[in-house]
Amino acid sequence: MFVRGLKRKCFDGEEDIEGTLAGIKAIPSYNLQRQSLLDMSLVKLQLCHMLVEPNLCRSVLIANTVRQIQEEMTQDGTWQMINTQSTGQTSLDRLVSTDILCRSSREQAEGKQVPGYSSFNKDFEDDQTQDSSETMSTSSSVQTPRNLQSNVWEMENPQESRGNFQKSLDQIFETLENKNPNSVEDLFSEVDNSYYDLDTMLTGMMSNTKMGHCDGLETFSSPTTATSNSNCKSDLNELDHIVEILVES
Amino acid sequence: MIPLSFFTCGVHGGNDESKNEPYSQGEYNVYSTFQSHEPEFDYLKSLEIEEKINKIKWLPQQNAAHSLLSTNDKTIKLWKITERDKRPEGYNLKDEEGKLKDLSTVTSLQVPVLKPMDLMVEVTPRRIFANGHTYHVNSISVNSDCETYMSADDLRINLWHLAITDRSFNIVDIKPANMEDLTEVITASEFHPHHCNLFVYSSSKGSLRLCDMRASALCDKHSKLYEEPEDPSNRSFFSEIISSVSDVKFSHSGRYMLTRDYLTVKVWDLNMETKPVETYQVHDYLRSKLCSLYENDCIFDKFECAWNGSDSVIMTGAYNNFFRMFDRNTKRDVTLEASRESSKPRAILKPRRVCVGGKRRKDDISVDSLDFTKKILHTAWHPTENIIAIAATNNLYIFQDKVNSEMH
DSSP states (O other): OOOHHHHHTTTSSSSSOOOOSSSSSOOOOOHHHHHHHHHHHHHHHHHSSBBBBOHHHHHHHHHHHHHHHHHHHHHHHHHHHHHHHHHHHHHHOOOOOOOHHHSSSHHHHHHHSSSSSSSSSOOOOOOOOOOHHHHHHHHHHHHHHHHHHHHHHHOOTTTHHHHHHHHHHHHHHHHHHHTTTHHHHHHHHTTSSSOHHHHHHHHHHHHHHHHHHGGGOOOOOOOOSSOOSSHHHHHHHHHHHHHHHHHOO | OSSSSSSEEEEETEEEEEEEESSSOOOOOEEEEEEEOOOOTTTTTEEEEEOOOEEEEEEEOSSSSSEEEOOSSSSSSEEEEHHHHHHEEEEEBOOOOSOOOOOOOOOSSSOEEEEEEEEEEEEEEEEOOOOOOOSOOOEEEOTTTSSSSEEEEEEEEEEEETTTSSSSSEEEOOOSGGGGGGGEEEEEEOOOOSTTTEEEEEESSSOHHHHHTTTTTEEEEEESSEEEOOGGGGOOHHHHHSOOOOOOEETTTTSEEEESSSSSSEETTTTOOOSSSSEEEOOOGGGGGHHEEEEEEEGGGOOEEEEOOOSSSEEEEEETTTEEEEEEEOOOOOEEETTTTTTOOOOEEEEEEEEEESSSOOTEEEEOOOTTTOOOEEEEESHHHHHEEEEEETTTEEEOTTTTTTOO
16 A cells, blocks of 8 residues: 555664565554554545535544544654654655645644744643644744754645644534535645545545555555655656556546 | 334335234234435535434324334424224215215115224324434434423434424533534433433443433533543543443333443443443454454444343344343343344244354354444334344344243
């Protein structure tokens, strides 16, 4: 599954993926499992049924799960770990993977980690769970200095709204409440669709998830599409390739 | 859901089918079929309202007719079911077809007599309770006063009078001022069987709230909150989802409540709010499969539960067309299957077993070969007799207890 194939680059050496098909099952790291669950949940939230009102109970439960994961990831500093580890190349990997699935939850975590109105030289281990709407308003002021420390990916997106993940959740609930024909557009109004048409993207995503996405999180299926992504250039080629595949499917 | 001699099931397509109890055990025939709801279109939201029936509740019988309430996502309807098995014959002025007789042919007067005829069942809609709910109705419950009933959707509960359709009272409202703050919804609710002022509602976080309508008009403050603390050893990202209560039923005695969450059924004593008095594992072998069940959405399935007439046995459905019964006194439980292959009329159901690895007996089903598309969400137990109704996808099964059958 190409998404996982990309992510695996970030966690190089954490487990041996090859050889999972036969015999011994490699147990993916807890972080990977958690990320996978987060991604799955976000896809579920976004796939609202347009013809019939979505099930509010289900949506609330999924949203709570997402919040839970995201809070835990913030608390144990996983987001920061990813940031410091990443190179420009790896961050583009994340760009591809998370943009396919959702609003970048990574960006949201960054937004949430801004502890408020004090110095941006914060300790990322601070686990202040603030209301993200507050962080949204303040983060833009502290974002610019932070960018100097951040990697290429962050600098390229200084204006992306901070709590955009939370915003996605909020939008989803508002959508559920005020269902109208434009709601899908509202919901995805901030999603960067420059690479894909949303429908084909999600269709592609769904067919990927069917291919043993979860399997009790015990195994990873090998990457299905060409994922020779050793550098930025090949990432972009890959994007074209992916779009090709999705459009054809 | 089963009154003295009738029960109903709702079928996607909006039909209600009522069935008649036979004189002796045997096969059941369809008693009556009617279309309860039609699909509608909400023009304001540009959304279709499904005709699928979510809940059916019988009213206590007060005369020869039977009444029931049925609801889809938005509208509740009251139906009256009447039978006619006799008709008058021997009119003086009309002949058998109803045409006026030629009076010159009438030589004597006769008194019309009632003659038996083929049973005719008439179902008429008596009330339509519309526009009471913004969200999807998940429960209806008739009050013991037989005059009022309540309907609950995800965020609100309304109290209706059975005779008044243009007005309802909102008795619970958990909608937050800001929908972004929404983290909990109402999943089920029921009136107390004896105290017409008490009702309970369950939430997606696994809590139960007992409310007293005498306390205030809007019962936002519960009288009692029933919640079991989380087991830290079993904690996972799915803990909240599997704790969500899908059904709550008072015992006939009114002393206990039965709740169903994804993996267990629990018996709560109304006097004890801290934890249930009994917990029964329905299919604990699914605990290690929660991620897959989350992925295919099965983890959101809402199973119902039921008490038997004497409150000694509880029942609930599961996957693979299995349903489970737990005897509260002997602590024995049994797994049975509702399928055409395994049950011919008058055959005794064979207990089934799911094996979780290790020793496997003949006829055991392994966890991995369970069919998760065959789910028994709706089960009902006759209020006084040992007759149960099991809804399995497109089939309805009725089972009766044979005198000497045992639970293994």
